Amino acid sequence: MSELIRQYLVSAIVIASAWAPTAAGISLIYGVLRYPSFALGEFMTLGAYLTLGLSAGLGLPLPLSALIAATASGFVSLAVDQTAFRCVRRAGILPPILLSLGLMLILQNVVRAIWGNGSWQLDVPLARPYQLLGFTITPYQLITIAISFVTVGAAYVVLLRTRFGKAVRALADNPDLALVSGIQPEPVYAGVTFMAGFLSAVGGVMLGLQSVLTPLMGWDSLLPAFAIAILGGLGNLMGAGIAALVIGLAGEYSLLFVQSSYKSAVAFVVLALILVIRPSGILGGRS
Amino acid sequence: MAFREGEPRTMSRRRFTALASASLAASAGLASAPAWAVGQEIPIGALMPLTGAGGPFGQNMMKAVRSAVDQINATGGPLGRRIRLYQEDDQTDPDAAVRAAKKLIEVNKVSAVIGTWASGVTLAVAPVCQASKVVEMSTSGATKITTIQKQGFVFRTEPDDTLFGRAYAEFAAVRGWKRVAILGLNVPFTVTTVSNFRQAFEAHGGKVLSYDTYNQSQTTFRSETLKAAQGKPDFILVSGYEPDVTGILRSAYENGLHATFLVPGFSVSDTLIKNAGPAAEGLLLVQEGVAEGSPAYKEVVSALGGSEYYSFAAQTWDQIQLVALAIEAAKSATGSAINHGIHAVSGPPGTKVSSFAAGVPLLRKGKKINYEGASGAIDFDANGNITTANFRIAEVRGGKVVPVQLVKNVHF
Numbered sequence: 018m019s020e021l022i023r024q025y026l027v028s029a030i031v032i033a034s035a036w037a038p039t040a041a042g043i044s045l046i047y048g049v050l051r052y053p054s055f056a057l058g059e060f061m062t063l064g065a066y067l068t069l070g071l072s073a074g075l076g077l078p079l080p081l082s083a084l085i086a087a088t089a090s091g092f093v094s095l096a097v098d099q100t101a102f103r104c105v106r107r108a109g110i111l112p113p114i115l116l117s118l119g120l121m122l123i124l125q126n127v128v129r130a131i132w133g134n135g136s137w138q139l140d141v142p143l144a145r146p147y148q149l150l151g152f153t154i155t156p157y158q159l160i161t162i163a164i165s166f167v168t169v170g171a172a173y174v175v176l177l178r179t180r181f182g183k184a185v186r187a188l189a190d191n192p193d194l195a196l197v198s199g200i201q202p203e204p205v206y207a208g209v210t211f212m213a214g215f216l217s218a219v220g221g222v223m224l225g226l227q228s229v230l231t232p233l234m235g236w237d238s239l240l241p242a243f244a245i246a247i248l249g250g251l252g253n254l255m256g257a258g259i260a261a262l263v264i265g266l267a268g269e270y271s272l273l274f275v276q277s278s279y280k281s282a283v284a285f286v287v288l289a290l291i292l293v294i295r296p297s298g299i300l301g302g303r304s
Numbered sequence: 305m306a307f308r309e310g311e312p313r314t315m316s317r318r319r320f321t322a323l324a325s326a327s328l329a330a331s332a333g334l335a336s337a338p339a340w341a342v343g344q345e346i347p348i349g350a351l352m353p354l355t356g357a358g359g360p361f362g363q364n365m366m367k368a369v370r371s372a373v374d375q376i377n378a379t380g381g382p383l384g385r386r387i388r389l390y391q392e393d394d395q396t397d398p399d400a401a402v403r404a405a406k407k408l409i410e411v412n413k414v415s416a417v418i419g420t421w422a423s424g425v426t427l428a429v430a431p432v433c434q435a436s437k438v439v440e441m442s443t444s445g446a447t448k449i450t451t452i453q454k455q456g457f458v459f460r461t462e463p464d465d466t467l468f469g470r471a472y473a474e475f476a477a478v479r480g481w482k483r484v485a486i487l488g489l490n491v492p493f494t495v496t497t498v499s500n501f502r503q504a505f506e507a508h509g510g511k512v513l514s515y516d517t518y519n520q521s522q523t524t525f526r527s528e529t530l531k532a533a534q535g536k537p538d539f540i541l542v543s544g545y546e547p548d549v550t551g552i553l554r555s556a557y558e559n560g561l562h563a564t565f566l567v568p569g570f571s572v573s574d575t576l577i578k579n580a581g582p583a584a585e586g587l588l589l590v591q592e593g594v595a596e597g598s599p600a601y602k603e604v605v606s607a608l609g610g611s612e613y614y615s616f617a618a619q620t621w622d623q624i625q626l627v628a629l630a631i632e633a634a635k636s637a638t639g640s641a642i643n644h645g646i647h648a649v650s651g652p653p654g655t656k657v658s659s660f661a662a663g664v665p666l667l668r669k670g671k672k673i674n675y676e677g678a679s680g681a682i683d684f685d686a687n688g689n690i691t692t693a694n695f696r697i698a699e700v701r702g703g704k705v706v707p708v709q710l711v712k713n714v715h716f
Contacts, residue, residue, distance in 0.1 A: 021530060024559075028526040035524075134357065136547040138579035146560045155558045228523045228551045229579055237521040269527045277518040277528050278490040 024153055025269040031158045033265030034165035035227060036238060038220035040245035040257040041169050042213035048189040048252025049209045050102075052113040056094075057217045058239030059124035062232060064090045064218025065139070065225035066128050073140050087218040094214025095207055102210075103203075121236075129232045137230040139222075161223045166258075168219050172212055173254045181208055189252050240281060241268075244288045250298025259299055263287065345388035346381070346637045348373075348627060349408035351429065352419040352620070356396025360573065361616045364608055365419055365443070366391060368617035371607035372624045372660075379661045382631035387624075390414060396421070398428035405429045409436045415639045418623040420444065421616065423493075430458045437639040439646070441623040443616050445592075447496045453687040457643050459626075461619040461679055463592050463693035465493045467714045468568060469500025471590050471695040472541060474711050475566070477508045481538035486515040487528060487552060489544035497543050497568070513537050522548065529555040532563075539564040539588075546571050550579050557583035566590065569615075569698070577703055584700045593680060593694030593710065594618045600625075600658040600678035613696070613705070615679065622677030626650055628660045629675060632667045650675050651683035691716050 039057050046054045067086035071077045077085070097120060105112035146153045176182035184205045187195040196202065217235075220242075224234060245264050249256030264284045271283035291299065350369050353362035370389065377386045390412045394401035401420065408414045409432070416439040420426045423446035430452045433440040442449070443462045452458060463471075476484065484505065488494035494517065502512055513535040516528055529552055532540050540556075540563050542549055549571045556563055557580075569591030577584050592615045595601050604614050604621045630645025631637045649663065654672035657663040663673045675682060685691050695711040 021527075021534060024530050025527050028524070028530075031526065032524055135575055136550060136579060138550075143554060143557050143581050143583055146558055153559055158558075224523060228525075228554070229547050231547050233521075234523060237523055240521075272516070272527050272531055277516045277522065280522070281519070 061221030
């Protein structure tokens with residue numbers, strides 16, 4: 018039992034690492050554009066499959082494929098935002114929600130049309146694990162944790178330290194005030210949607226490293242990612258990181274008491290309990 | 305659109321000439337048949353998954369039926385009438401399957417539809433067939449289908465999930481395994497197979513160390529696999545589909561575990577073996593059996609001309625033979641006649657026959673027959689389920705599926 022308790026920690030951190038970037042993307046879009054984007058799960062799928070196409074199809078090295086795939090996903094996200102979503106900017110919350118649902122279905126079916134309904138595997142050799150301070154962990158799990166930490170961390174630093182970040186935070190805090198102080202909103206929206214697409218795709222690649230690629234992989238991660246974004250406090254990247262860990266830990270350790278099929282239910286119970294105490298999420302307010 | 309007996313969708317002139325002369329030759333053949341043998345062709349529908357998840361199986365299933373129909377027609381056909389086969393793709397999708405079944409029944413006036421593969425498809429098509437008193441023959445395993453079968457007309461040549469569960473337990477007993485951990489995808493077939501496995505396994509003195517179900521939406525399996533392996537079970541039984549079984553095998557490998565996995569054959573394909581790579585080595589599969597070494601199965605293999613394991617194609621081969629024999633036995637080609645006829649020609653008592661050609665002379669002499677086919681003995685119970693089934697255990701070795709053992713005569 019104590020062995021399991023130790024090993025579950027690794028499982029929790031790994032799955033949290035795969036979910037955190039997408040949750041950060043959801044958080045960002047909600048913070049600035051004020052709508053929940055249901056399409057971001059599919060950007061995970063897109064990122065993973067593009068990486069597959071570039072590495073297995075064109076023979077590029079995996080890290081380069083992942084970088085190109087994430088960038089491309091970012092641009093897809095940006096392009097859709099600047100066309101479809103831009104038309105409904107001032108139409109309230111419902112039209113962009115519906116648009117994101119439509120985009121979700123389109124992306125999922127494009128992936129099905131190109132790669133089929135079957136399962137695929139990124140071309141990484143299966144590795145036997147290291148023993149690290151008593152934890153059993155594989156190289157790719159370490160890489161997943163590191164990359165997720167670096168990507169979400171970098172996004173956080175961008176928001177905190179750059180002029181663009183300042184504009185993002187200003188728009189998120191008080192759009193009217195930001196506008197009268199001369200901030201051009203469209204470039205900010207563009208930057209934010211690019212970041213969200215990029216982050217989600219990175220999450221997708223990380224998830225792909227840990228399991229098989231199926232057209233439903235993003236959809237299956239959408240609920241946990243939303244739970245994490247809400248728990249972290251919408252618009253708060255640091256909160257998303259911490260919340261990912263909380264949801265991951267709750268899910269994995271629930272296995273000690275209940276069947277694995279209740280994993281996500283347990284995570285949502287934890288979400289509900291925390292929101293009762295802290296209604297605006299773990300780190301409240303905004304980044 | 306439907307297309308007949310291997311006809312391509314667009315017909316070339318040469319193809320037309322060939323067909324025309326073939327049908328001329330066939331009518332010449334008919335002329336030499338007994339005098340009472342005049343009559344029209346008997347329309348039979350073949351509804352199989354040529355695309356979708358069942359696609360890899362459906363192609364061979366259809367090929368087997370086409371070549372069986374050729375053989376049956378070459379002997380003159382049931383009641384001296386030729387069988388005319390209408391082929392439809394169910395796309396492994398219940399909606400598409402129902403549309404195709406309606407077309408077969410309403411437009412082509414078939415009296416039997418054979419070959420539905422996915423349980424969801426069978427469950428959707430069965431009521432359509434029953435409403436028109438058309439026989440449906442399926443290769444699906446879900447126990448839930450039995451509820452529908454109680455209204456008649458629906459036969460299954462695939463072992464019910466119940467039998468799968470017992471086959472797992474019998475194999476474990478052969479190996480002397482006493483301790484198991486179970487991981488199961490949270491779907492109906494897991495509930496049925498696992499409860500039947502458990503009952504039989506515990507009756508043999510086995511002990512279930514842990515049983516965890518997971519949802520289809522689960523993407524990683526690290527903790528689940530660690531938990532299953534914790535008490536050092538003799539084997540880990542996974543009742544799931546391809547993506548989750550792949551994930552579990554990879555997790556086990558990446559956790560440095562050396563466990564023996566036993567999984568249903570339908571969860572393992574070439575894709576799984578490729579995706580799981582070294583993690584699939586030593587994986588044990590329980591596959592629905594065929595009557596290996598039987599004359600009927602040899603014919604299926606030679607008709608398909610390959611070295612694969614043709615369990616579903618063997619079943620559809622048997623289905624069309626049974627339908628043809630049933631028509632002969634019932635002296636009528638209506639759905640209701642076939643429904644009664646199948647019971648009459650499939651089980652004991654009666655002389656064992658393994659083809660339509662061997663059965664017809666006996667039936668015409670008024671003798672009873674018992675068809676034993678390419679997939680097994682095929683004796684149906686009152687609901688239309690096979691009462692005993694054979695299974696084959698295979699192992700993944702060097703990236704190939706290698707047979708290791710047969711588990712015979714698993715009973716309801």
